[in-house]
Amino acid sequence: MPRAVRFHQHGGPEVLRIETVGVAPPARNEVQIRVKALGLNRAEALLRRGTYIETASFPSGLGLEAAGIVEAVGEDVANLAPGGAVSIVPPISMVRWPAYAELANFPAALVVRHPPELGFEAAAAVWMQYLTAYGALVDIAGLGRGDVVAITAASSSVGLAAIQIAKRIGAVPVGLTRTSAKRQALLDVGAAQVVVTEEEDIRAQLADIAGANGVRVVFDAVGGPAFEPLTAALSPGGILIEYGGLSPEPTPFPLFNVLGKSLTLRGYLVHEIVRDPKRLAPAKAFILGGLSDGTLKPIIARTFRFEEIVEAHRFLESNTQFGKIVVTI
Known part of the structure; x- marks a missing residue:
């Protein structure tokens, strides 16, 4: 058997x-x-x-x-x-x-x-990594050319998939990682910039990278205290999509950032793409296209x-x- x-x-x-x-x-x-x-x-x-x-x-x-x-x-x-x-x-x-x-x-x-x-x-x-990233960045956030997207847990399979998808679209992927050990590897796979969260000021670094337009999308797997600086770096009308909870610390609700800039904070599971054939079909086409042309690897x-x-x-x-x-x- x-x-x-x-x-x-x-x-x-x-x-x-x-x-x-x-x-x-x-x-x-x-x-x-x-x-x-x-x-x-x-x-x-x-x-x-x-x-x-x-x-x-x-x-x-x-x-x-x-x-x-x-x-x-x-x-x-x-x-x-x-x-x-x-x-x-x-x-x-x-x-x-x-x-x-x-x-x-x-x-x-x-x-x-x-x-x-x-x-x-x-x-x-x-499929898990690319569908998760596609569903958040493309299907929900409508990430476009020139948009800055901050990607936490960037060295995870989903984080790396998000970097590749953002590049394929023409957006600007910024990888966030805890230590500098993976900085160069993230740059080598396509991150435009890398923020080392245990060594650098998240809000200041993202503000410097994104400039006046700010970060339009945050794709977060961590939660915890970083919610405050991440939402502070978002542009008016920006969106933070939460798909994990790696932090063992409580996640504060950044009330004044959300109110002051009319932000959207959204929980997300890949299941919502998988169970909807009308949303799954374009996701599969995008991913298969990227695998065939080498932009997704x-x-x-x-x-x-x-x-x-x-x-x-x-x-x-x-x-x-x-x-x-x-x-x-």
Whole structure:
């Protein structure tokens, strides 16, 4: 029988187990994938620890991204056939459709034939990061040419995707990172400027970079005390999109910045793009176009073997990676 990663209780990486499991044939409108590579996401660590927006039912699988070969198709699936190389748009529920497995079923609407030049490792590192960044920057904020966008947690896979998307549009991406260790690497991948948050004054640096027009968009994964200087740097009518909560400190509401400049503060989950076909279609077209013309290129921090899933999760939680963590099968 095929193997899958499951956990029987909440906890650290050590609760993950590789077990043999039975896999049902794909249901109607589902596709069964022989998985070749997995992309790791912080959401999976949260589910494992019991702090995710979804609740695990033990024993629970996990995982949101995969790439592989179509093994079988369910009834009413017309545009995919066994043998095709595909990757997976993250489903709404990883408990219902877990990706950490040698053989897995997914909704056909979320199975994508990726560009043939993209290998399985790179394909497994595409959809969560680019869809998350696209949904925030393009679909919601309407980022345009010349707009300055401040991107926190810039060395994460989503942060790097946001830098690439902003560059593709012609906007000005400014990466924010805690220490200077990753400054040059962020500049090398396309950040116009880098602000080191533990060493520099965030508001002053962003004001100097953005000039009189200010920062139109903040794309934030952190929250915490930085909300005040980030909103202070926004231009009148600017928008801060929050998609994470990495800071362990409380997040203050910057009342006078919001009132004085008519700011928009908006929470965002990639699910709102995934569950809406009218919004997902242009997002997929933009991303596939960028992959084909080379303006979007997944950056892989490190690759692990399937048998090293515990070590991969430890690395995920170390916060030392630059880009995406991939596991191969």
